[in-house]
Amino acid sequence: MAVLLLAEVTDGELSLDATAKAVTAAKALGDVTVLCAGGSAAAAGEAASKIDGVAKVLVAEDPSLGHRLAESTAALIVSLAGDYEHIVAPATTDAKNVMPRVAALLDVMVISDASGVVDGSTFERPIYAGNAIQTVKSSDAKKVITFRTSTFDAAGTGGSASVETIGAAANPGLSEWIEDKVAASDRPELTSAGIVVSGGRGVGSEENFELIEKLADKLGAAVGASRAAVDSGFAPNDWQVGQTGKVVAPELYVAVGISGAIQHLAGMKDSKIIVAINKDEEAPIFQVADYGLVADLFEAVPALIEKL
Amino acid sequence: MKVLVPVKRVIDYNVKVRVKADGSGVDLANVKMSMNPFDEIAVEEAIRLKEAGKAEEVVAVSIGVKQAQETLRTALAMGADRAILVVAADDVHTDIEPLAVAKILAKIVEEEQPGLVLAGKQAIDNDMNATGQMLSALLGWSQGTFASELGVEGDHAVVTREVDGGLQTIKVKMPAIITVDLRLNEPRYASLPNIMKAKKKPLDEKTAADYGVDVTPRLAIVKTAEPEARAAGEIVPDVDTLVAKLKEKGVV
Ligand SMILES: Cc1cc2nc3c(=O)[nH]c(=O)nc-3n(C[C@H](O)[C@H](O)[C@H](O)COP(=O)(O)OP(=O)(O)OC[C@H]3O[C@@H](n4cnc5c(N)ncnc54)[C@H](O)[C@@H]3O)c2cc1C
Ligand SMILES: Cc1cc2nc3c(=O)[nH]c(=O)nc-3n(C[C@H](O)[C@H](O)[C@H](O)COP(=O)(O)OP(=O)(O)OC[C@H]3O[C@@H](n4cnc5c(N)ncnc54)[C@H](O)[C@@H]3O)c2cc1C
Numbered sequence: 141m142a143v144l145l146l147a148e149v150t151d152g153e154l155s156l157d158a159t160a161k162a163v164t165a166a167k168a169l170g171d172v173t174v175l176c177a178g179g180s181a182a183a184a185g186e187a188a189s190k191i192d193g194v195a196k197v198l199v200a201e202d203p204s205l206g207h208r209l210a211e212s213t214a215a216l217i218v219s220l221a222g223d224y225e226h227i228v229a230p231a232t233t234d235a236k237n238v239m240p241r242v243a244a245l246l247d248v249m250v251i252s253d254a255s256g257v258v259d260g261s262t263f264e265r266p267i268y269a270g271n272a273i274q275t276v277k278s279s280d281a282k283k284v285i286t287f288r289t290s291t292f293d294a295a296g297t298g299g300s301a302s303v304e305t306i307g308a309a310a311n312p313g314l315s316e317w318i319e320d321k322v323a324a325s326d327r328p329e330l331t332s333a334g335i336v337v338s339g340g341r342g343v344g345s346e347e348n349f350e351l352i353e354k355l356a357d358k359l360g361a362a363v364g365a366s367r368a369a370v371d372s373g374f375a376p377n378d379w380q381v382g383q384t385g386k387v388v389a390p391e392l393y394v395a396v397g398i399s400g401a402i403q404h405l406a407g408m409k410d411s412k413i414i415v416a417i418n419k420d421e422e423a424p425i426f427q428v429a430d431y432g433l434v435a436d437l438f439e440a441v442p443a444l445i446e447k448l
Numbered sequence: 449m450k451v452l453v454p455v456k457r458v459i460d461y462n463v464k465v466r467v468k469a470d471g472s473g474v475d476l477a478n479v480k481m482s483m484n485p486f487d488e489i490a491v492e493e494a495i496r497l498k499e500a501g502k503a504e505e506v507v508a509v510s511i512g513v514k515q516a517q518e519t520l521r522t523a524l525a526m527g528a529d530r531a532i533l534v535v536a537a538d539d540v541h542t543d544i545e546p547l548a549v550a551k552i553l554a555k556i557v558e559e560e561q562p563g564l565v566l567a568g569k570q571a572i573d574n575d576m577n578a579t580g581q582m583l584s585a586l587l588g589w590s591q592g593t594f595a596s597e598l599g600v601e602g603d604h605a606v607v608t609r610e611v612d613g614g615l616q617t618i619k620v621k622m623p624a625i626i627t628v629d630l631r632l633n634e635p636r637y638a639s640l641p642n643i644m645k646a647k648k649k650p651l652d653e654k655t656a657a658d659y660g661v662d663v664t665p666r667l668a669i670v671k672t673a674e675p676e677a678r679a680a681g682e683i684v685p686d687v688d689t690l691v692a693k694l695k696e697k698g699v700v
Contacts, residue, residue, distance in 0.1 A: 150613060209618065210581065210591050233611040236577050237593045240546065244582035249547045249666040252576045262670060267574050268465045272474050275670040314590035314621050318606065321615040331612075335699070359700060367630065377596065377610045377631065384486075384570065384630060386612070392699040402464065409678065413699055415690065421683075430681040433690055443687040448700055 141170040141225035141260070146217065146239070147188050148232050149176050149208070154184035157332035158230035160191050160294035165287040167295070168257045169226045171195040174301075177213055177308075179206025189301040197301050202308035207317035208234045214241040215309040221246055221282065225260070231286035239286050248280035253387075255291040269383040269406035289331060290389035290410060323376060330362040330379065335392045338364030338381055338408070341372060342397020342418065342437060349374045351441050352396055358445050364388065364408075366398045382407035397437050400425025417441065449563035449600075450505045451494040453528065454553055455487040457512055457519040458573040471671040474573075476540045483519045486568025488526070489628045492635040493598060494566050495527035502600050503564070505529050509556055511549050513537050517651065524646035525638030531649070532556060536656040536663050543574065548656070548663040550582035555659040557587060562623065564605070569594050569627040580627035590620035596631040 143166045148155035154176065166172045172193055176184040177200040185199035198220070204212040217238070221227060227242060229235035231253045243250035255273070256264030262277045263285065330336065337359060339352035349369070356363045365375035367382060381388055383406035393411035398404060400416070400423055408414070409428050416429035419436050426432040433440055459465060460480040468475050483491075497503040508523035510516040511534040520531035534552055536544050557565065570577035584591035592598075592607030596615065599606040600622070609616045610629045620626075638646070656663045684690045694700045 207616070207618075210584075210593070214585065233594060233609075237581065237591070240576075240578035240581035241585040241591065243578070244547060244550060244585035247547075249545055250576070250578050250582070251667065252578060258670075266675070267672075268459070268474060269572065269575070270675055271465045272467045272672050273675050274473075274672045276667040277670050278667055280666050312588070315592070316619045318617040318619055320613065321617075322613045371631065376614060377629075378612060378614045383572065383575065392694070403461070409675075413694075413697060414678075414681070415694070426681070426683070428678050428681075430678075431690055431693055432681060432683045433687065434683060435687075440687055444691065447687060447691045 142223055143170045143172045143226040143228060144217070144220060144224040145172050145174045146229035146235060147174050147176045147184060148230055148234060149178045149181050149184045152178055152180035152183060154187040156187060157294055157329065158232055158289050159188060161289040161292040162228060162230040162287045163191050163193050163295040164292045165254070165257055166226070166228050167193040169260055173198060175200065175217070175220070177205045177216055178208070179203055185303050189303050190297045190299050192296045192299045194299055194301040197303045199303060199305050200308055204311035205308055207320070208238065209315050209317060210237045210241050211312045211314045212308065213238045214245060215312055217242045218245045219309040224282070226283045226285065228285045228287060230289045235286050239284055243284035246282055246284065248282050248284055249278065251276065251278065251283065251285045253288045254285050255288045269402050270409065271402065288387060290387045327356065328360070328362045330364055330386050331388055333362035334390050335359045335361035336364045336388050336390045337361045337394045337396065338366065338398060339369055339375065339396050340366040340398030341368035343369060343374055346374045355394070355441055355445050358448050366404050395425050396441060398425055399423045400428065449503045450507060450560060451497060451503045452507050452509060452557065452560060452562040452565045453487070453490050453494050453523065454509050454549070454565070454567050454579065455491065455519050455523050456484040456568070456571045457481050457510060457516040458484045458571055461485055461572055467672050467674050471673060473541055473669065473672045481515070483522050484568050484571045486570060486628055488635040489630070489632050490566040490568055491523045491526050491528060492633050493628060496633065497600060507532065507560060507562065509534065509553065511536050511544055511552055513540050515540070520651055521646050522638065524649045525643040526636060529649065531651040532654060533651060534654045534656060534659070544663050545665050545667065546576050546578040546582050547666065548661060549579050550586055551661045552656060552659050553583050554586040555661065564600065564623060565625045567625065567627045569629050580625050584625040590624045592618060592620045592624060593627045594629040595626050596629050598626060598632065
């Protein structure tokens with residue numbers, strides 16, 4: 141059966157990593173058609189057509205689809221839904237905004253953050269901050285799913301799917317974009333980086349957080365943070381790793397001054413190697429760390445930067 | 449304007465959950481239950497709108513087991529004016545799916561005619577992150593999800609949203625569904641006098657059948673399992689050893 145996959149398109153550009161990971165998950169379900177929607181989306185469509193396993197690309201460009209407003213994007217997907225049994229997307233904030241809306245319009249349940257595909261109607265997903273993995277079987281005729289990107293490898297590129305341009309659906313006109321506040325950064329993206337260095341409340345201040353950033357830059361890593369660090373204003377919201385932030389699974393995750401609350405662990409415990417630096421030997425983060433260093437971060441991190 | 453706040457009773461966020469040995473789910477017998485933390489933020493925001501003169505009445509709704517009364521009393525103690533309990537399950541282990549919850553909420557919206565619904569962005573038990581968006585779809589209303597700032601200005605609201613790339617600000621037409629994120633506000637604690645007063649505030653009890661909504665789940669639970677445990681690690685004595693170990697593994 142056919143699968144419609146909503147590609148992650150930001151300001152006209154395809155997020156290849158998130159989209160290609162979702163393609164890997166979706167391939168198991170049937171022929172994959174990728175939908176690139178946006179104010180501009182043609183370039184994204186070109187890029188998506190090269191992902192291995194993509195059978196076809198649909199490009200919908202319209203001002204109403206810019207900035208991924210949920211109402212217009214959901215209306216477009218629902219207008220296309222007739223041809224597909226599965227409607228899927230990577231579990232980004234954009235997709236989590238849109239897909240439950242799509243599901244309700246189709247009178248089906250949404251399956252959020254699926255981490256495994258058992259068969260065409262059976263999926264695994266983490267619940268309770270990843271403390272349990274539930275296998276659910278859908279009885280709905282159509283399945284609307286977001287895939288947790290950290291658990292799937294990205295599909296390769298080298299394909300050459302056909303690209304078709306389609307129109308937008310009628311704009312419900314319910315919301316308007318005003319502005320985006322996006323910090324420009326040369327660092328790798330948090331959810332696709334091979335190494336992530338995260339700081340917690342123990343770092344103490346926004347100024348001290350530069351130490352975390354220096355270590356990250358030394359390692360070519362992305363920077364993450366605990367909720368406490370974000371709430372305290374040490375780090376921006378998009379750096380938050382955890383149950384209610386981003387889920388990462390890099391080769392190496394370095395947690396500095398983070399206690400290891402279950403909500404934080406939910407976002408990083410699938411990392412290949414975990415390093416924890418904390419001055420409290422009782423900190424729960426040490427229970428998941430491959431290498432723990434009981435030390436004052438203000439001594440250990442500068443030493444680490446020097447010796448790497 | 450009336451504000452409707454759906455609040456869910458969930459396992460307390462400090463409790464370590466245990467998967468039942470038979471794989472049927474998570475053990476919720478005799479564990480501490482609390483209001484979903486995101487919903488506390490939603491209740492707080494609704495009360496602040498009332499205090500700012502932008503809302504006249506705050507109505508809290510919960511759908512689930514009878515014990516969700518306690519959760520509603522907490523909302524009332526924080527400052528909600530009245531509450532509606534929709535009993536839709538007898539056993540705490542029966543959870544109601546977001547689609548069914550959204551359908552019931554849609555019926556309540558028809559009756560109550562609120563100008564705004566403030567929900568949590570996700571419930572910390574099932575982490576579905578869906579109910580608000582689904583309700584918005586069913587009503588054909590606008591949606592502003594993951595809000596970290598909210599300004600209600602007459603026929604529209606300006607919402608700043610926490611998204612993967614940073615922050616996005618949008619303008620939504622009222623009536624709207626807003627789902628709240630962690631940094632919108634810091635919820636107040638209910639004072640003892642307010643807890644006492646809350647006991648006298650009206651709490652209507654209904655059932656899912658009163659609204660004619662079929663709550664049969666669409667997702668059958670095949671099994672619930674413990675996640676794979678990580679192998680035990682080691683404590684390294686110093687930075688040099690740490691660097692040596694990481695080099696050995698080839699990650700730096
Ligand atoms: C609904 C909800 C959702 C949540 N979602 C998330 C989420 O997505 N992500 C998340 O991270 N949290 C989340 N939390 C919060 C979580 O429960 C914890 O409060 C948070 O993770 C704690 O952050 P922390 O480890 O930085 O701070 P703390 O727990 O305060 O730990 C700080 C650590 O730093 C150490 N330290 C202090 N000084 C030094 C020093 N000089 N050198 C070395 N170590 C030092 C201390 O020993 C301590 O272990 C959520 C909570 C709720 C209720
Ligand atoms: C022990 C257990 C047993 C389960 N059994 C079954 C089963 O037998 N069959 C089955 O299909 N599924 C079952 N489930 C799964 C469950 O039905 C859904 O997956 C779950 O409801 C997902 O939604 P959520 O609560 O995470 O909602 P979210 O969409 O994450 O919630 C977001 C917001 O919506 C509002 N909200 C959500 N629910 C309510 C509510 N009840 N009342 C008021 N406001 C609400 C709140 O404002 C909340 O912050 C079970 C789950 C558990 C933990």
